[in-house]
Amino acid sequence: SYVLTQPPSxxxxxxxxxxxxxxxxxxxxxxxxxxxxxxxxxxxxVVYDDSDRPSGIPERFSGSNSGNTATLTISRVEAGDEAxxxxxxxxxxxxxxxxxGGTKLTVL
Amino acid sequence: xxxxxxxxGGLVQPGTSLRLSCAASGFPFDAYAMHWVRQAxxxxxxxxSGISWISGAIGYADSVKGRFTISRDNAKNSLYLQMxxxxxxxxxxxxxxxxxxxxxxxxxxWGQGTLVTVSS
Numbered sequence: 001s002y003v004l005t006q007p008p009s010x011x012x013x014x015x016x017x018x019x020x021x022x023x024x025x026x027x028x029x030x031x032x033x034x035x036x037x038x039x040x041x042x043x044x045x046v047v048y049d050d051s052d053r054p055s056g057i058p059e060r061f062s063g064s065n066s067g068n069t070a071t072l073t074i075s076r077v078e079a080g081d082e083a084x085x086x087x088x089x090x091x092x093x094x095x096x097x098x099x100x101g102g103t104k105l106t107v108l
Numbered sequence: 109x110x111x112x113x114x115x116x117g118g119l120v121q122p123g124t125s126l127r128l129s130c131a132a133s134g135f136p137f138d139a140y141a142m143h144w145v146r147q148a149x150x151x152x153x154x155x156x157s158g159i160s161w162i163s164g165a166i167g168y169a170d171s172v173k174g175r176f177t178i179s180r181d182n183a184k185n186s187l188y189l190q191m192x193x194x195x196x197x198x199x200x201x202x203x204x205x206x207x208x209x210x211x212x213x214x215x216x217x218w219g220q221g222t223l224v225t226v227s228s
Binding site: 031033035037042043044045048049054084086088089090094095096097098099100101102 | 143145152153154155158165167168169170203208212213214215216217218219220221
């Protein structure tokens with residue numbers, strides 16, 4: 001079955017750029033979506049179809065996807081960006097939604 | 109404003125059943141796929157089940173296949189999850205989630221969740 005691999009944690013100082021990766025076999029051929037989950041809250045979609053942003057999501061959030069790695073990039077990181085981030089794809093082999101294990105972003 | 113309100117969670121014993129409900133509002137419910145996603149305490153997100161807008165396509169995670177049944181009532185703007193033969197590993201916060209388009213992985217809104225605890 002298809003597996004999505006995310007680093008458990010990423011740390012970045014305020015104002016710097018955070019990059020969170022999501023690895024999968026030929027993931028570049030799939031549409032990757034990213035959601036943000038702050039402690040005690042429901043997830044929020046921040047990037048979809050690799051690089052599109054829902055309305056209301058700051059331009060600081062962007063995405064890319066190529067080869068075996070998709071990346072969520074958060075520019076000019078703020079303390080309020082501290083959260084868990086999950087990538088997700090459609091697993092065509094099982095016809096179901098697949099989530100990565102999640103990455104905890106810590107703002108130093 | 110999209111609202112998804114889950115209900116039906118609680119503390120149950122292993123081997124018993126529970127039915128979760130999700131009341132949807134703020135969007136044309138019958139035009140979108142819907143999903144259940146769960147999160148065990150301190151763990152990541154796990155997709156449980158999804159259903160297309162007219163129930164033509166339904167899917168389940170291997171961990172719940174044969175035990176859980178998803179359904180929807182478009183006339184009542186409601187989504188359901190019938191959970192049978194519950195196990196301790198089913199303990200989690202269960203989220204109702206709205207698909208942004210057809211039956212695929214794109215979820216654009218989530219409810220606040222209902223907690224299911226399976227314990228003797």
